[in-house]
Amino acid sequence: MRPGWVGALVEESFFVPCPLHEAAKKNEKNIFCLSCCASICPHCSPSHHHHPLLQVRRYVYNDVVRLDDLDKLVDCSYVQPYTINSAKVVFLKPRPQSRPFKGSGNVCLTCDRVLQEPHHFCSLSCKLDHVIAHGDINLSDILFIPPHQQHQHRHDNPRVDTGACMSTATSSDGSGGSGERGEATKRRKAAEMGSKKKGGFLSQILSLGRRRKGAPHRAPLC
Secondary structure, eight states: OOOHHHHHHHHSOOSSBOGGGTTSSSOBOOEEETTTTEEEOTTTGGGGTTSOEEEOEEETTEEEEEHHHHTTTBOOTTBOOEEETTEEEEESSOOOOSSOOOSSSOBOTTTOOBOOTTOOBSSHHHHHHHHHHTTOTTOTTTBSSOGGGHHHHHHHSOOOOSSSOOOOOOSOTTSSOOHHHHHHHHHHHHHHHHHHHHOHHHHHHHHHHTOOOOOOOOOOOO
């Protein structure tokens, strides 16, 4: 059994009707609350506005989460991402296989699904099982928010925009993390600094609109 919120995330059922809002439209449970370790629907989110929330999406009957959102909470290195609607996503559970893979090649270390190099896991669940099987029972080496700190993290980030892609930023960047975590933090900060220097795509459009036109010149009469 996987510990903490991450264990509940990969074991929880999503995109089923919410029993608390049976008569409401769009009542599918597609949000995961890290504090409550449970799936909720958009109508439940106002009562969880002080909790860190994570948006879960659906792809070919499988539960996926955007890599940019999940990578802030748990180390997703070596988990194969997939591009869906111009965004990279990670599968929460291993996809069912019609037949076991036989032959040589790069496969998932847990379920033997064929993968692209240099990835070793097809889903977050497979990576968790592999890490636990090799001795890290508490998953402390890959979790950016340990299970015992999830309620403390809730107060550090009191509000989450549930209308957009629901994510939560970790408050433990750069302190006591692994080398991969520190590199990911540096890359995120470098990207943020680069976007500030460039001014962003919107500011570029506005600057084009503020350009002053030159004095008009009439064409010579023939």
